[in-house]
Amino acid sequence: MALIDDYWSDDPIPRGTCVVIGGRGFVGRWLVFRLLKLRRWVVRVADSSQSLQLDPSSPLDSALSQALSSGRASYHSVDVRHRPQIVGSIEGSSVVFYLDVEAAHDQDFYTCYMNIVQGAKNVIDACRECKVKRLIYYSSADVVFDGSCDIYSATESIPYPSKYNDMWSELKAQAEALVLFANDIDGLLTCALRPSNVFGPGETQFMPFLIKQAKSGWTKFIVGTGENMSDFTYVENVAHAHVCAEEALDARSVSVAGKAFFVTNSEPMKFWKFVSLILEGLGYQRPFIKLPVMMVHYILLFGEWLHKELGVTKHNHMRSSHYVVSSASRTRTFDSSAAREQIGYTPAVTLEEGISRTVESFSHLARDPSYMDYTNLSEQSKADKLLGSGKVADILLWRDEKTTFTCFLTLVLLFYWFFLSGRTFISSTALLLLTMTIVSLGYGYLPSNILVRSIHDLSTRPTTLKMNHQLCALIRCGFSVPVASPSCFEIEENLVRESIRSIVYVWNRGIRVSRLLARGEDWNIFLKAAAYLCFLKFVIARHLTTVLGAALVFSFTSFFVYEQYEAELDAIVKVVLNRTRRLKGQVLRYFPIYVGSLLL
Structure with missing residues (x-):
């Protein structure tokens, strides 16, 4: 990020006063910096903090500090839940940029509602009371996303969802609707901006969360196929869009007032490629293990059920885990052509440059180069070696999710067929062989090409326009039956x-x-054999079904988990073995020498 110059020497006379509510948040800081750089306004920074804390090392705070000393900026402590405080901060201004207070994710519904929705109502009422001319609201593209389906190049005509899966998006949608509905009342012109996946230097939620997960090893996983596309918006472009929207409202453009606009970098990218570029830029490993979305949802449901059963209290999250999973696995792209045509917005910083600047700004959180990477994909893992590095290893290590899930489902069905159906083992085997014989016989009688025979039946009849459509449909949807060669059974x-x-x-x-x-002569072998036979008798006589079921689940999970955390698990096993040897040595001291020799 380039250092700033002294923008306030020989400045022109400002044309008025503007207020940035939420000006100390992530986007608010960049918007204040943008407004000060333009030298057109006296900027009032309003935020919930009681006092202004500036970081001398930050170029944004350095610019604000110079503006405060020259009288081009001022700071006001404002709680948007209290309307009188808002009135005191915006009185005499002509433009208000309203950016919600960035709240923590574990706040309860009432607090979030008061900060977002009631805060929007109070800001609107204060603007009308103080005769403010223009109000620009910082919304989000998430207000049209409910997590149930993909969004491809959505325009502003896309409606709000009938139901939301997370509290934050629903409250933002309510606040946005209030701002747009207030347009042209008491002379107030309003509009809303909907950026998608805002990122950049100083970001306080996604980037710290991603780096924390990378340090703990959880960023190895890709939720879904990894092919889902997303739109991203660099924070400087968001600030630039606010300035463009204010200028368009100042021109009293009918096509802008009372409207919402999607604001993106107009460079859709695979979501997991974006994550990989960030992680690799900071020296962390990029995600490479794909997890089915439904499996992740079921794991989250199981975790929620477990918390409920154990009586563990959980905070009410603004954004549910299920919503985060949907956001990371769904395609979400938006058409920002309306913002380009109506408010004159074009991205000032490209996506590539934005990623580079973001990585550079978080370099202090980069991975320590002295830390050795224990997960080298070019080396064969211990789990892979243990399983023989063949097809079995590929299946149990989830190399191909579809193949592994098919094998797991097949084994579950066989387990139910032989052990949970209530039949004897011999009866189940005989019935299975009978079923396979009938299926094989029916398969042998199938025609080699079902499509040709169906088309021939239609072609012998008098054709009509409707029947021709049916014929074309069969041509598109037909299929042939592959013939099983004898080699399949060899x-x-x-x-x-x-x-x-x-x-x-x-x-x-x-x-x-x-x-x-x-x-x-060998008591050690005798004791091992006796213990093994007793255990086998106990398992077969009482708990064979339970043991086999547990072994089935264990085989499809343990090797996969071990491959991801080899170093950690090996370290734990090493500690346990050392503790066991010490304990064994201490216990053997109390036995006679000949007994100790037998136990050894």
Whole structure:
């Protein structure tokens, strides 16, 4: 970010006074800086803080400090929930830029409603009372998104959703509607701006959250396919759009007053590519593991249920976890051509340059280069080696979500068929073979091409316009039945040999163990064999179904989790083993030497 010059030497006479409510927030700081740089206004900065705290190292605060000392700016402490305070700060001004107070995500509904909706009502009433001419509201593109479906190049004609999944978007939509409805009442002209995914230096929510997750290792995951597109807006462009909107309202443009405008960088990008560019720029690993959206939602539902069952109190979040997941996995692009044509807005900073500046501004939170990356994708993971680095490894490590989910669903159905259906194992096997035989027989009788036969039936009849449409539909939607070759039912000779070798190895090993037990010389093997047989008898007799079900779930989750956290889990296992050895050594001190030798 370039340093500022002294903009206030030989300044022209300002044309009036403007007020930036929420001027110490993320976007508010940049808007104040933009207004001061233009040298057209005396700027009143209004915010909820009781006193103004300036950072000398920040170029934005440095510019404000110079303006305060020269009389081109002033600061007012304002609580938007109290109308008299607003009146005192905007009296005598001609323009008000209203940016909501940036509230914490764990605030309750009442506090959020008072800050956003009631705050908008109070600002509107104060503007009408003080004869303010123009009011520009900082809204959000989220007011038209409910998380249920994708949005492609939406224009301002898109309606508000009938139901919202998060409290913040609903309250912002109510506040925006109030501002637009107040247009041209008592001489007040209003409009609203809807930026999408605002980012940039000084951002206080998304970037710190992303870096925190990156440090804890959670940014390895992609929610969904990773192909969803999103629009982003660099913060300087948002400030520029506010200035453009004020100038358009000053010209009393009928096409601007009482309207809302989408404001973006007009460069849609894959959401997860944007995240990857930010993370890689700061030295963190980019996301690479794709998680199905429904699986993430079910995990969140399970977490909510668990909190409820355990009686753990949770704060009311402005934005629910489900909404965040939907935002990260849905396509959300917006057409900002109306802002370009009606208010004269064009992005001043490109998306590439904005990302570069943002990464540079957060360089103090970059990853320590001395910290070794334990997750090197070029190296084979321990979990992959343990599973043989073949098809089994690809399935259990979720390399292909569709294949893994299909295998898991198939095994669940087989588990239900053999263990939970209430039939005996022999009956279930016989019924399964019978079903497979009937299905195979029916498959053999299917025609090789269902489409051709259906078209032939239609073509032999007198054609009409309606039937021709049906014929075209069949041509588009028809399908052919692939013929199963005999090789599909054959087993490779190498596979049979490997299987027989494995069986022989297990058999021979069992024979060797049996010989050692028969000699009665190795008590260690005897104790292990006895414990193993007792455990096997207990499992088979009482809890075989439970153990198999747990093993099924464990196999599809444990290896996947272990691959993501190898270093952490290995460190935990190492600590546990060391503690166990120490404890074992302390216990053996109290036993005779010959007993200790048997236990060792």
